[in-house]
Amino acid sequence: MARCTPRHPVLLALALLALLLVPALRQWLTASMWRHMVLQYPLWMLVGALLAAGLSPAARVRVARWNAYGISGLVGAAVVLAVLMVPRVLDLVLVSSSLEAAKCTALLLAGAALWVSWRPAGLVVQGFFLGNMLPMTAVVGQLYIDSPLRLCNAYLLDDQARLGQWLVTTAALLAVGWLTRVAWWAVRRDAVVTMT
Numbered sequence: 001m002a003r004c005t006p007r008h009p010v011l012l013a014l015a016l017l018a019l020l021l022v023p024a025l026r027q028w029l030t031a032s033m034w035r036h037m038v039l040q041y042p043l044w045m046l047v048g049a050l051l052a053a054g055l056s057p058a059a060r061v062r063v064a065r066w067n068a069y070g071i072s073g074l075v076g077a078a079v080v081l082a083v084l085m086v087p088r089v090l091d092l093v094l095v096s097s098s099l100e101a102a103k104c105t106a107l108l109l110a111g112a113a114l115w116v117s118w119r120p121a122g123l124v125v126q127g128f129f130l131g132n133m134l135p136m137t138a139v140v141g142q143l144y145i146d147s148p149l150r151l152c153n154a155y156l157l158d159d160q161a162r163l164g165q166w167l168v169t170t171a172a173l174l175a176v177g178w179l180t181r182v183a184w185w186a187v188r189r190d191a192v193v194t195m196t
Contacts, residue, residue, distance in 0.1 A: 013050035020044065020104075030094060033155035034163040038170065041084065044104050048111025055116070063116050073117030074129045080110040081133065085140050087151035094154050123182060130178055134171040141167025 019025060020043055029040040055063070067073045083089060084103060093100045118126065143151075144164030150157050 009050040010054035013047045013054070016043065016050070017047050020047065033090065033152060033159040034166050036090060037085070037163055038166045041107055044107035045111030045114065048108035049115035051108070052112035052115035060116070064120065067117055067120065069125050070117030070121030071125060073113035074121060074125065077110040077113045077117070078129065078133055080106045082136065090152050091154050126178070130175065134175050138168050138171040141165065141171065
């Protein structure tokens, strides 16, 4: 049976990166507001996470020095995601290749930061991060749904409302998923305590 080495996630990241750089796919993803934010953003972050998964042990130690309890990485990822939810940013990245490159780089770094920060953060810091990010995502989504005006010049009003529904739904599903994981962990911990 083949051993999973750090090279495997890096190779997968490079393959996904090559796919995301195909002009036709990029155009399809950014042609719709909801695909732009709900599909393209996570895919770039996945590339960053896979690259981070391939870090050497020495590189992980160096990263851990400035990322105690995952706080620096989670704060950085939160800032990137907050900025990239601004409607004006969505418009600008469609007309400027340098801003598009900056957006993709920021998403790569955010994905890498989430990967190296999530486990060290522990449940308390994870809860604090999600407790800030998920309500913000849901509020932004609701604003997109309720706004009678187009907030992005590049996208139609119905596409904006569809993105809002996706953001609200995604925030709710992530919250339920994380809380389910916490409940499972608590039940398992109690079972171990009871057995001992």
